[in-house]
Amino acid sequence: MTALPRQTQDDGHAARQAAMAACSEATCAELAQALEQLAPLPAAEDLRAPETGLVMLRGRMGGDGRPFNLGEATVTRAAVRLATGEAGFAYHLGRDAGRARLAAILDALWQAPARRTAVEAALAPIRARLAAEAGTRARRTAATRVDFFTMVRGES
Amino acid sequence: MYVAVKGGEKAIDNAHRLLAHARRGPADLPEVAPAQIAAQLTLGVDRVMAEGSLYDRDLAALAVKQARGDLVEAAFLVRAFRTTLPRFGHSLPVDTTRMGVERRVSATFRDLPGGQVLGPTFDYTHRLIDFRLAAGAEPPAPAEAPATPDEPMPRVTDLLDGEALIEREAPGEEGAPIGDLTREPLDFPADRDLRLQALARGDEGFLLALAYSTQRGYGRTHPFVGEVRFGEVAVEFVPEELGFAVPLGRVAVTECQMVNQFKGSAQVPPQFTRGYGLVFGQSERKAMSMALVDRALRAREFGEEVVAPAQDEEFVLAHADNVQATGFVEHLKLPHYVDFQAELELVRRMRAEHAARGSEAVGMREAAE
Structure with a gap:
C-alpha cells in the first residue's frame, strides 16, 4: 500500500513522491536506520540548512468547491547535495530539522539510478510499519460500523 | 500628554516565579509531560491547534502545559509563535x-x-463519571473487523x-485569488x-x-x-x-x-x-x-x-x-490610572455644576415666592 493516498495525477514523479511520502511519516530513528543500511554514503553538503516555517493549508468549500485557507502548519525543509552530484529535498510537517535533513539525503540517494533499489529496500520497514498501523486503524474503525436492521412490528 | 509610569518590575518577576511554581503543582506529584498531554488530552490539544490556527500537535501540547490548561491562553501562545516563522507557501487543497x-x-x-x-x-455514552479511570484501570483492546485501509x-x-x-459547489478558477x-x-x-x-x-x-x-x-x-x-x-x-x-x-x-x-x-x-x-x-x-x-x-x-x-x-x-x-477584554485590567484620573476630574466637575444648578434653581424659586 502507499503510505499516503495521492490526490494529484501522476506527473512523472510518482515513485519519488511515494518515497518522499514514506519519509514524511517516518521517525528520525527510522530514517537514520535506513541510511545506516545504505552505508558507505557519499558526503552530503547543505544546499539549504534545515529551516522551519509555515505552510498555509487549504480546504475546499463543501469539500469540492472553491479553495479557502484553513489554517497554517509548521513545516521543516532541508536541501542537500551529495558529493556524487544529486540534490535531495525534504518538506515535512513539524519542526524536526534532523529528520528533514536525513530525508533530504535519502531523496538525493534515491535519484541515483544505481542506488534506487537499495533505497527502496531501506524504506521497506518504514512502509511496512505504516501499512500495519493503517490496517489496524481501519480494522478498529470497521468494528464500529453500524449494521442497521429493520424491526417488523405488528401483524403482516 | 503621555506620562510613563515605571515600577513593579520586581513584583512582575516574582509573580512569574510564583506562576511557574503554581504551574508545577505539588512536588510530590509527577510532572505532566507535553507528550502525555498530546496523547491523552487530545481534544484539548486539537482545540488549541484549531483556534491557534496552527497545526503542530507537539507545540500545542506544550502551550497547554505552559498555559496551565487554559486553552484560550494556549491558542494565544501558538499564535504568537507563528509570527516568528517565515511562510513557505500554501498547500494544495486537501481532498x-x-x-x-x-x-x-x-x-x-x-x-x-x-x-x-x-x-x-462520546455519543451514546451515559455521561456518568467513570471512577475506574481514577483507579488506573487499563481499557480492553479495541475490537477489530475486516477492512481495507484507504x-x-x-x-x-x-x-x-x-x-x-x-x-x-463550483471548484472555481485555477489561480483565482484566495482571501487570507x-x-x-x-x-x-x-x-x-x-x-x-x-x-x-x-x-x-x-x-x-x-x-x-x-x-x-x-x-x-x-x-x-x-x-x-x-x-x-x-x-x-x-x-x-x-x-x-x-x-x-x-x-x-x-x-x-x-x-x-x-x-x-x-x-x-x-x-x-x-x-x-x-x-x-x-x-x-x-x-x-x-x-x-x-x-x-x-x-x-x-x-x-x-x-x-x-x-x-x-x-x-x-x-x-x-x-x-x-486581548481587548483583558487589557481593561492593565493600569488605566491616567484615563481614570481624567474621568474622575470630569465627574467631580459635573457634580459641582449639578450642585450649582440646583442651588441656583432653589435661589430662583425663593426669589419668585
Whole structure:
C-alpha cells in the first residue's frame, strides 16, 4: 500500500513522491536506520540548512468547491547535495530539522539510478510499519460500523 | 500628554516565579509531560491547534502545559509563535474523500456508500463519571473487523447531486485569488473564503452559541447533518524549486456537510442549500457549528433578510476570534490610572455644576415666592 493516498495525477514523479511520502511519516530513528543500511554514503553538503516555517493549508468549500485557507502548519525543509552530484529535498510537517535533513539525503540517494533499489529496500520497514498501523486503524474503525436492521412490528 | 509610569518590575518577576511554581503543582506529584498531554488530552490539544490556527500537535501540547490548561491562553501562545516563522507557501487543497476515515455518520441517509462508522465517540455514552479511570484501570483492546485501509469515501452530498436536488459547489478558477485574513485585515462584506477561514479559527464557544441561536429561531436554516467525518488527510505542497507536489505528511481534520432547506429562483428550481465546516483535529461540535454559521452567513447570497446575529457577518467575524477578544477584554485590567484620573476630574466637575444648578434653581424659586 502507499503510505499516503495521492490526490494529484501522476506527473512523472510518482515513485519519488511515494518515497518522499514514506519519509514524511517516518521517525528520525527510522530514517537514520535506513541510511545506516545504505552505508558507505557519499558526503552530503547543505544546499539549504534545515529551516522551519509555515505552510498555509487549504480546504475546499463543501469539500469540492472553491479553495479557502484553513489554517497554517509548521513545516521543516532541508536541501542537500551529495558529493556524487544529486540534490535531495525534504518538506515535512513539524519542526524536526534532523529528520528533514536525513530525508533530504535519502531523496538525493534515491535519484541515483544505481542506488534506487537499495533505497527502496531501506524504506521497506518504514512502509511496512505504516501499512500495519493503517490496517489496524481501519480494522478498529470497521468494528464500529453500524449494521442497521429493520424491526417488523405488528401483524403482516 | 503621555506620562510613563515605571515600577513593579520586581513584583512582575516574582509573580512569574510564583506562576511557574503554581504551574508545577505539588512536588510530590509527577510532572505532566507535553507528550502525555498530546496523547491523552487530545481534544484539548486539537482545540488549541484549531483556534491557534496552527497545526503542530507537539507545540500545542506544550502551550497547554505552559498555559496551565487554559486553552484560550494556549491558542494565544501558538499564535504568537507563528509570527516568528517565515511562510513557505500554501498547500494544495486537501481532498477529504481520500480521508483515512475514523468516524463518519450521516443523519440523512441510513445506508450510504461507505457506511456509518462511529469511531471513538462520546455519543451514546451515559455521561456518568467513570471512577475506574481514577483507579488506573487499563481499557480492553479495541475490537477489530475486516477492512481495507484507504478506500475513498464518497461525499454524502454527491448522492443528491445526481438529481440536482442539492446546490452544487463550483471548484472555481485555477489561480483565482484566495482571501487570507492573516495577510490583509478583514473587510466587509467578506467573501465566503475569508468567512470560512475566520470560522475555522474562531472560538468554539462563540460559534456554538451562534449555531444554537439559529436553531432557536434567530435566522433559522432548517439544517440536517448530511455527514460528519473525522480522520487524517494527506497534505501536499508544490515547492518552487521542484515544481511537483511533495507529500508533507497527514493532518487530522473534522468535516461537516450540513444540508439546509431549499432555495430556488426563476432560473433554478428549488434545491437544498449547504453549509460547510472543516476544522483541525477532532471536534464535531466546532465543525457542525461552523457549518451552521457558514450557512447563516450566506443570507445575502440567497436573498434572505438579515434579521439575526448569526446572519450578520460583521458581527460574527469581528467577534469570533478569541485571541483578539481576550486581548481587548483583558487589557481593561492593565493600569488605566491616567484615563481614570481624567474621568474622575470630569465627574467631580459635573457634580459641582449639578450642585450649582440646583442651588441656583432653589435661589430662583425663593426669589419668585
